[in-house]
Amino acid sequence: MNIKVCVGSSCHLKGSYDVIEVxxxxxxxxxxxxxxxxxxxxxxxxxxxxxxxxxxDLDEPTVKQIGKDELFIHNVNKDNAEELFAKEIYPLLNLK
Ligand code: FES
Structure with missing residues (x-):
């Protein structure tokens, strides 16, 4: 899986560097x-x-399960990044 954090100018101004570090x-x-x-x-x-x-870059079973091959999450910041990761992204890894 890839996790891509936007570092375009708007997201950069809103703290994407901090999000990457977190x-x-x-x-x-x-x-x-x-x-x-x-x-x-x-x-x-x-x-x-x-x-x-x-x-x-999700695996095939995940793509079938969620019906799409990519997931966007918005309004990410250093304080909510872990919660969003745990809730939205981690389950897509299909780990037991
Ligand atoms: S700068 Fe456009 S989505 Fe991040």
Missing amino acids: FKEILKKYDVEDLVDLQASFCLGFCSQGVTVKAD
Whole structure:
């Protein structure tokens, strides 16, 4: 899976650097650093919706299960990043 944090100018101003740093810690904490490629991304096209994070490169069963091959999360900040990761992204890894 890729997790792409938008670092376009709008998201950058809203704290995407902090979000990336927090995501690094979260991936360590959940021991999924080998399963997730954390990347910075150019503008993802949702500039008015706070820092946007996209999860893609999902495995086939996950794509079938959720009916799409990518997930966008908006209004991410350093304070809600872990909660959003745990609720929205971690389940997509299909770990037991
Ligand atoms: S700058 Fe992040 S979505 Fe446009």
